[in-house]
Amino acid sequence: MVFSSLTFxxxxxxxxxxxxYSTKNDLFRNIFLTIFSLVFYxxxxxxxxxxxxxxxxxxxxxxxxxxxxxxxxxxxxxxIASIVVNIGLLVAYKYGGFIYDNLNYWFPLPFDxxxxxxxxxxxxxxxxxxxxxxxxxxxxxxxxxxxxxxxMFISLFQHLVAGPIVRYSQISEQVEKRSIDWSxxxxxxxxxxxxxxxxxxxxxxxxxxxxxxxDTQLYALxxxxxxxxxxxxxxxxxxxxxxYSDMAIGLAKxxxxxxxxxxxxxxxxxxxxxxxxxxxxxxxxxFRDYVYxxxxxxxxxxDRNILIVWFLTGFWHGANWNFALWGTYFGVLMVLEKHLKxxxxxxxxxxxxxxxxxxxxxxxxxFYFVDFNQLSYFVGxxxxxxxxxxxxxxxxxxxxxxWFILVIVLCIPWDEIYAQDHPFRNxxxxxxxxxxxxxxxxxLVISTMLLVNATFxxxxxxxx
Amino acid sequence: xxxKINVFLFFIVVLGFPMAYFVMPKADKxxxxxxxxxxxxxxxxxxxxxxxxxxxxxxxxxxxxPFRTNFISSTDYFHAAKGFQLKHxxxxxxxxxxxxxxxxxxxxxxxxxxxxxxxxxxxxxxSMLIIDGCVYPMGGGSPAMSKYFAEMVNEYARTFNGVRVFxxxxxxxxxxxxxxxxxxxxxxxxxxxxxxxxNLKDGAIxxxxxxxxxxxxxxxxxxxxxxxxxxxxxxxxxxxxxxxAGLEAVPLDKMNKKVKYNFLGTMxxxxxxxxxxxxxxxxxxxxxxxxxxxxKFGPYNTDKPSKTKVFYESSSGGNTYSTFLGxxxxxxxxxxxxxxxxxxxxxxxxxxxxxxVYLVNHYQEIxxxxxxxxxxxxxxxxxENNINDIVFAVGMYAAMSKGTIGMMRRLTTQSGIxxxxxxxxxxxxxxxxxxxxxxxxxx
Numbered sequence: 001m002v003f004s005s006l007t008f009x010x011x012x013x014x015x016x017x018x019x020x021y022s023t024k025n026d027l028f029r030n031i032f033l034t035i036f037s038l039v040f041y042x043x044x045x046x047x048x049x050x051x052x053x054x055x056x057x058x059x060x061x062x063x064x065x066x067x068x069x070x071x072x073x074x075x076x077x078x079x080i081a082s083i084v085v086n087i088g089l090l091v092a093y094k095y096g097g098f099i100y101d102n103l104n105y106w107f108p109l110p111f112d113x114x115x116x117x118x119x120x121x122x123x124x125x126x127x128x129x130x131x132x133x134x135x136x137x138x139x140x141x142x143x144x145x146x147x148x149x150x151x152m153f154i155s156l157f158q159h160l161v162a163g164p165i166v167r168y169s170q171i172s173e174q175v176e177k178r179s180i181d182w183s184x185x186x187x188x189x190x191x192x193x194x195x196x197x198x199x200x201x202x203x204x205x206x207x208x209x210x211x212x213x214x215d216t217q218l219y220a221l222x223x224x225x226x227x228x229x230x231x232x233x234x235x236x237x238x239x240x241x242x243x244y245s246d247m248a249i250g251l252a253k254x255x256x257x258x259x260x261x262x263x264x265x266x267x268x269x270x271x272x273x274x275x276x277x278x279x280x281x282x283x284x285x286x287f288r289d290y291v292y293x294x295x296x297x298x299x300x301x302x303d304r305n306i307l308i309v310w311f312l313t314g315f316w317h318g319a320n321w322n323f324a325l326w327g328t329y330f331g332v333l334m335v336l337e338k339h340l341k342x343x344x345x346x347x348x349x350x351x352x353x354x355x356x357x358x359x360x361x362x363x364x365x366x367f368y369f370v371d372f373n374q375l376s377y378f379v380g381x382x383x384x385x386x387x388x389x390x391x392x393x394x395x396x397x398x399x400x401x402x403w404f405i406l407v408i409v410l411c412i413p414w415d416e417i418y419a420q421d422h423p424f425r426n427x428x429x430x431x432x433x434x435x436x437x438x439x440x441x442x443x444l445v446i447s448t449m450l451l452v453n454a455t456f457x458x459x460x461x462x463x464x
Numbered sequence: 465x466x467x468k469i470n471v472f473l474f475f476i477v478v479l480g481f482p483m484a485y486f487v488m489p490k491a492d493k494x495x496x497x498x499x500x501x502x503x504x505x506x507x508x509x510x511x512x513x514x515x516x517x518x519x520x521x522x523x524x525x526x527x528x529x530p531f532r533t534n535f536i537s538s539t540d541y542f543h544a545a546k547g548f549q550l551k552h553x554x555x556x557x558x559x560x561x562x563x564x565x566x567x568x569x570x571x572x573x574x575x576x577x578x579x580x581x582x583x584x585x586x587x588x589x590x591s592m593l594i595i596d597g598c599v600y601p602m603g604g605g606s607p608a609m610s611k612y613f614a615e616m617v618n619e620y621a622r623t624f625n626g627v628r629v630f631x632x633x634x635x636x637x638x639x640x641x642x643x644x645x646x647x648x649x650x651x652x653x654x655x656x657x658x659x660x661x662x663n664l665k666d667g668a669i670x671x672x673x674x675x676x677x678x679x680x681x682x683x684x685x686x687x688x689x690x691x692x693x694x695x696x697x698x699x700x701x702x703x704x705x706x707x708x709a710g711l712e713a714v715p716l717d718k719m720n721k722k723v724k725y726n727f728l729g730t731m732x733x734x735x736x737x738x739x740x741x742x743x744x745x746x747x748x749x750x751x752x753x754x755x756x757x758x759x760k761f762g763p764y765n766t767d768k769p770s771k772t773k774v775f776y777e778s779s780s781g782g783n784t785y786s787t788f789l790g791x792x793x794x795x796x797x798x799x800x801x802x803x804x805x806x807x808x809x810x811x812x813x814x815x816x817x818x819x820x821v822y823l824v825n826h827y828q829e830i831x832x833x834x835x836x837x838x839x840x841x842x843x844x845x846x847x848e849n850n851i852n853d854i855v856f857a858v859g860m861y862a863a864m865s866k867g868t869i870g871m872m873r874r875l876t877t878q879s880g881i882x883x884x885x886x887x888x889x890x891x892x893x894x895x896x897x898x899x900x901x902x903x904x905x906x907x
Contacts, residue, residue, distance in 0.1 A: 392556030
């Protein structure tokens, strides 16, 4: 099930809220939430639910074991066993076909290619359980005693299929007991409505143009249209994933959880490094804490560490070489930025912003095209194309011009410009306090209207 | 207080629509989309584990959402608000590839499955050009593909010795885009259709439909919101046929002229473009002054005919084109007051509906065979009824697709039961009801 579906919005969500708030007993609330989360997961993938439940129960047990054996070599054995099993499952189910293809290319294999589909959310919940057992091993958190609570933590429908990668330490208290207050509920409503609108009215609209320019008309594109296509894909990717994250954070608040932010206006970044401190923050922090720092961080072999982390980050996104190339591209850029810091420090802010945007938008091409022939053809066309502009290009721009303005407005980091206690922000919040409920309801109804007339539109990041 | 209002308003919306579902009347079909709405699936574990049951529930909720029709029509305002349209601007929309609905209505299963075999369907999932609210496919067929169609027509000519076989293929509307820079589509259509002529042999006769239409290209021959030709375009197709068949075409002013307004057809349904919506078609059509009686048959046999009509005056809105023959039926027999003993078979897709109605001026009996839906053995129909002429009246895409060419070829060999319908027990249908038109049927 996806958040941006009528089934979720008007069947699943009201029912889950009604059940959750029908009792004040935390145990019953957790039981209801777990059942609803499993139904949510099984809606699209009934079979893969067993893998997810196995992972949860396995790491619940491993966590207890590591905690019990802390200070002995057996704790490390437990940790390694957990990581091997979790990464093993991830590799088998996500990368099995990819590994087969590459091995089979050089050494024909005597068995058939694995045909399984990607278990939804496996990339996300695998990292969640790894962070859980590592944090226990490090003594940073206590293991969860109640298997139901742990299963609920892993399977929470708010984050299950596409993150954010929630650390147990962030919500350990809320897993046990959640206080409900109007402020959190209201914030949740706002985040959810804004996220839904971002997905349905921005990402899906951009998606139509992406399909047109990067798919249907790929082999007849002028350079202008090529750039237009990847700018649209950049918009689609950001609003799709940040919209999803907003909805996840908002839904979490509706049920009494506080997830950390996953995006902070990434297109306002002034360097590539800055961009990835603003984009998919929970993934970046996972790699920082569980790969980069253990490798030595910035204390030794920093360049190597950066390249390894970004190669892995690329591969995390998908079982294809283009994702590895995409990750390596950013790894190299990060290393270059580190060594050229003395130049960047003297560069005017608008130039830094411009160079970052160009590099980010260009990277979307590597991200989009899993076929290297298409990628090389497209990149070549970006700089020189023998094709004239197709009919309708000008019309696509004029018929979206107000929408482009809205996109730009939504990319501007208003909450950084007007920080928490800025007088202007306070004044607006006071004066327009009663506008927000109406605006949220309006966004919800507009989004519903667009969903009624839409085909199935899954979130892009659920495929990772 | 504002926070509480925020939460309450949200709950009112997310609970309000489900409650509205229970109190509002339920529809089982959508007239504007020309399709039946999904029914709630019965649960079975096999379907659930395969993931199809949940998809069907999603479809049911999508199809029966409260105020669905109002929401769909309001979407235009959102799309219009995204920007502005330049005057005389050209726009290209890409139609997504169609995905067959999981739920197949038992009565229409044959139609759906057959329609999906049509490569034309896939080709329509491509770029459409919109100019001043009129939609045109981008292309003009392929001369290389024409020979396969011509070979199939030649086979008919060889098989049915003594029967005249005509090829009357209609060009695409792209042939008549009123913008100079798209003139190459005109010549591409011409080359494609001439290639049919050049490959016809064994006595098969070519009707120069393109030439006749091209002579009148200063008038609007195709709908802007629908992929069919207008009755006037079909009339010039009929004139081309008459010239090839040695008949004298009945002038338009010798028939009864009628008009229908506000037609938003398939091209609008598929593009949902606000500028197309703002330019609904007006359909002028001409009813021959000939007495007719028509019966239609199911796809597999001819023993249970039911009454039908050559013109359905009640068809309107999105179904306006179903005025002709009531839309696509597998097999129709029309008997006329022209007692000249001449009989014709028209092998057609929906493009041929508007064409076939003019033939009542010249034949005593006309069998209209839908190449996709009829499962009856056409050889028996032709031989047992002493058919004089066979006319292939199809749109160009049907002639460009090996799938549809194969269907036309199979008509002569497939094993449907033919029973001479001399004294049928006629079942009277409710003729005022809106005839069903399959939404997947694009030609």
